[in-house]
Amino acid sequence: MEQIINNWALIIAAVALVVSVVTAVIKFTNMPTAAQIAKVKEWLLYAVTMAEKELGGGTGKLKLRYVYDLFLTKFNWLAKVITFEQFSALVDEALEEMKRLLESNNAVKEIVNNNVKEE
Secondary structure, three states, X not given: XXXXXXXXXXXXXXXXXXXXXXXXXXXXXXXXXXXXXXXXXXXHHHHHHHHHHHHOOOOHHHHHHHHHHHHHHHOHHHHOOOOHHHHHHHHHHHHHHHHHHHHHOHHHHHHHOOOOOOO
């Protein structure tokens, strides 16, 4: 008992280390698969398109916040696993895809320009 009292700080540090390692392993094993990432990217394309429709051009930071808020409600578990920088990179990819769609697809262009109601 006396050794426990004398080494309490060391014991607490060891327990904290074990908890940290276990948490890191759980987060690593729960990371999304490639198929889940593909679904998230598809959803992000939808979300950035709706943000463009709602907020228009020249509102980049507002649109990013809008999409992030939607992301938190849809994929709250994933928001705990990835950083905001990783999320922002995924949004940038979705924006590039949306720009390509706007150039090549008139239906998408009409949706963004509020000429067609969302179904």
